[in-house]
Every structure is written in structure tokens, then in C-alpha cells.
Amino acid sequence: MYQDIITYAKQLQDTCSGYRRDFHKYAETAWFEMRTSAIIAKVLTELGYEVLTGKDVCLEAARIEVPSDEELANHAQLALAQGAPAEYMTEDMKKGFTGVIGILRCGEGPVAALRFDIDALCLIEEETSNHRPWAEGFSSMNHGMMHACGHDGHAAIGLGTAEVLMKIKDQLHGTVKLIFQPGEEGAKGACTIVANGHLDDVDYFVGTHIAPADGPDDGDVTPGTYGSLATNKYDVYYYGQAAHAGGFPENGKSAIVAAANAVLNLTAIPRHSDGITRINVGTIHGGTGRNVIPEEAVMQIEVRGGTTELNHYMDEQARRICRAAGDMAGCECKLVPMGAVESQYSDEDFLEEIARLVETHLPNLKVSSCKNALNWGSEDISLMMNRVQEHGGKATYMRSMTKVASPQHTTAFDFDEQVLTAGVETFAAIVYSLLSC
Ligand SMILES: [Zn+2]
Numbered sequence: 001m002y003q004d005i006i007t008y009a010k011q012l013q014d015t016c017s018g019y020r021r022d023f024h025k026y027a028e029t030a031w032f033e034m035r036t037s038a039i040i041a042k043v044l045t046e047l048g049y050e051v052l053t054g055k056d057v058c059l060e061a062a063r064i065e066v067p068s069d070e071e072l073a074n075h076a077q078l079a080l081a082q083g084a085p086a087e088y089m090t091e092d093m094k095k096g097f098t099g100v101i102g103i104l105r106c107g108e109g110p111v112a113a114l115r116f117d118i119d120a121l122c123l124i125e126e127e128t129s130n131h132r133p134w135a136e137g138f139s140s141m142n143h144g145m146m147h148a149c150g151h152d153g154h155a156a157i158g159l160g161t162a163e164v165l166m167k168i169k170d171q172l173h174g175t176v177k178l179i180f181q182p183g184e185e186g187a188k189g190a191c192t193i194v195a196n197g198h199l200d201d202v203d204y205f206v207g208t209h210i211a212p213a214d215g216p217d218d219g220d221v222t223p224g225t226y227g228s229l230a231t232n233k234y235d236v237y238y239y240g241q242a243a244h245a246g247g248f249p250e251n252g253k254s255a256i257v258a259a260a261n262a263v264l265n266l267t268a269i270p271r272h273s274d275g276i277t278r279i280n281v282g283t284i285h286g287g288t289g290r291n292v293i294p295e296e297a298v299m300q301i302e303v304r305g306g307t308t309e310l311n312h313y314m315d316e317q318a319r320r321i322c323r324a325a326g327d328m329a330g331c332e333c334k335l336v337p338m339g340a341v342e343s344q345y346s347d348e349d350f351l352e353e354i355a356r357l358v359e360t361h362l363p364n365l366k367v368s369s370c371k372n373a374l375n376w377g378s379e380d381i382s383l384m385m386n387r388v389q390e391h392g393g394k395a396t397y398m399r400s401m402t403k404v405a406s407p408q409h410t411t412a413f414d415f416d417e418q419v420l421t422a423g424v425e426t427f428a429a430i431v432y433s434l435l436s437c
Helices: 002-011 013-025 034-047 069-081 151-167 190-195 257-264 308-328 348-361 381-390 418-435
Strands: 050-052 098-107 111-115 174-181 203-211 225-226 230-239 277-286 296-305 334-342 370-374 394-402
Touching: 002 151, 002 348, 002 418, 013 034, 013 151, 013 225, 013 418, 034 050, 034 069, 034 098, 034 151, 034 174, 034 334, 050 230, 069 257, 111 151, 111 381, 111 418, 151 174, 151 418, 174 190, 174 370, 174 418, 190 381, 203 381, 203 418, 225 348, 225 394, 230 257, 257 277, 257 308, 277 308, 308 334, 348 394, 348 418, 394 418
Parallel strands: 111 174, 111 203, 203 394, 225 370
Antiparallel strands: 050 098, 098 174, 230 296, 230 334, 277 296
8 A cells, every 4th residue: 555655645746836936936925825725625615524613623712813814805906816716715714714624434434634724935935047937927026025045945845745645545543634734934824723622632743844955964854852942922002192392391201211121121032041032122213203202113023942931931020021021111012912932842652653654655755864853943833732742642743845036035936846745645645544444
């Protein structure tokens, strides 16, 4: 059967490249992934999957940083004009309820969930002849939205995997959930899917991320990762009192003074002896004119920690300082949460099992010399993994290694598409190994 899986995956190279280039060309950022979701829903439905979309995927109350109704409506029109299949563009999807879950029920047995994130980044893609997507005509048509992290590839791997699993479904016993997650960037999407309970019955959970291979030692598959930083993000608003800066300054309460005090004191949070901590004030805006005491200011801040506990320490300090800085300037402080991620670990026995599976049954792929790699970023897959592990399930977050043209999150990012079928093969083989006995 493993040989069949390798063959099926290889046959899908052009199909997967096609999906990837299509998603790349019509890149969509968080909650705008309407065309992407409609296409995924169509493909899964036609393959024979039970398909969840709209509010059945993401819990409405858990969504954050949702664009305005007008922005969503405009994008829905654009998505249709760019060829989104109209019959799969539901009313909810047009309102930004993106993301799709495909379910394959094969009788009694464990539940395996695979996660593929599908969102693009807010970046303007490079338009030069040595950037392949531009040279070959599939660079982003949506200005300011670009797949620069490889999630177009993840979506393509998900659809390829769906096709292979459907071919081998008679050999499977249990349930497969293919989770196509919106809004990974900025940690917006996973929490809404977790909040809807989709991970509560999952026994085995696997995700992957396309990652740059440094050399031949890196192999093709890193079966596990650990340690991604826990993080909390906030928009911090200060509301003061406007006044004439020359005439009656005593009547004013400066929101900029509040924000400035917050910035200095946030960066002075004592570092923790237990491990990694981070703080960043990314943006700050305030005021209306030179001679007006500024009434409003807003900052985008984030804290991170090497563990969920260390992040909690930074979070408590940061919130206290933000509020106290407001008090000092007589301003009201409002903290609006903008995403949170926990730290994450892959189950050792599960990732070892995957390493053995690749070594034994997938001779065309090589396991990385480091089987469990350290993650330095933050990834909201941690929320899904932690939910599965909390009730005794096994989880791992892999890496699919490939050559890249430029680092992730840069405007010239591109990758070798061979990784797509390698990903399909790995996922399909893992599901087969879990559900065939
Ligand atoms: Zn990513």
C-alpha cells in the first residue's frame, strides 16, 4: 500500500503545482480567504468528502481583527470576479467566515486530524524577472496580499492528500478530518476552530510547515518541532482630553504622554531567569495637530515567552504597565486582545513513529538528521496541538524541507514545488499507518 501511496502522490505533481500557483496568484489574507475556501470546498465535495464551511468551521464569538463589512463585501465581489465558484461562496463565507473542514468517515476507529493553513501575508510581491512567480505569470494579483510563507503550498498539499486518502479509503478504519485553517498569520484562526470543538475528539493530530533546507543533512521531513514561542498581542488605546496647547494646557490629558511612558516601561520589564522572553511595541500613532493636546493614541504591542508560563509573566507585566501609564497621564486605557498563542511540543513517541514510517516505507524521502527541531517563531497550531494533548491525544508539527529562493516573509519568497507531493505522500502514509490496523 505504501508503494501505491508514493505512486498516487507522484501522479499529483502537476495537480498540486496547479493548486499552489492558483492560490498564489489570488492570495488572500486573514478572513478574506473566500476564493481559496470556495475552491477547497468544491474540490473536497467533488472528491466525496463531508464538507463544513462558514460558521461551522470558525466560532463567530472567537474571531478577532475581522475586516469591516464593506471591506469583506468588496473582497467577496473581487473573489467572484477572480473565478471563485459561486455555488460554494456561501453568504457566511462572503462575511469572512473562511476556512473549510473536510471529513472522511471510514467506520469505527481513531480520529486523525491534519491541519493546513491557507492565508497569505500583507506584503507586496516582488515583480522582477528573477522572481519565478512573476516570470511565470502566477504572482499575486491582489496588491498587498502575498503568499510569502508557503501556505499556498500547504493548501495544495491538503487537497492532494485528500485525493490520495479517498483512493485508499477502503483500507482505512476511523475518521479523517482535513482542517483548512484561515488566519494563521497573527494567530487569528486556530482559536476559532478550537473554540468550535473540532479538536475535542481527535486522537492523532499532524501539521506541517514548508521550511528552507540548509543542506542535504536536513533531509525532506522533520517529523517534529517544539518550543515555538507563546505570545499575546494587543492593541492598546489611550483616551485623554484634547485642549489648546498654548491657551489651556492644564485642561488637557495627553494620550501620547501615556503611550510614551508605556513604551519606555514595557521595554524595561525585567527579563526572567527561567528562559526566553520578548516584548515589542510595533506601531504607535496618536494626536491630531502640533498645537492640540493629543486626545487619542494607539499602539500595537506583543509579548512572547519560551513557555506558556513565561509568556504569562510578560503578559501580566505588560498589561499592568499599560494601565499604569494611562493612570499617570490621567488617560483611560483600553487593551484589545489581538491574538494569543501557547507554546507547543510534539509527542516524542509519535514523532519517532513517523520517522520510522518514513525510513521504512517511503524510500524516496529522507528524515532530517534532527528529528525534533526548535521553533523560534509563534504558531497558532499550538492551540490545536495542546487541545488534542490535553485529552490524551498525540500531536506533532512537522517540517517539509525544500529549497527556497528567499527567506519566508520576504517579497521574493518562492519554493521548490517537489515538496508538495512529498508532503502529500507523508500525510497520506501517516494516516494509512494510523487507521489501517
Ligand atoms: Zn507560515
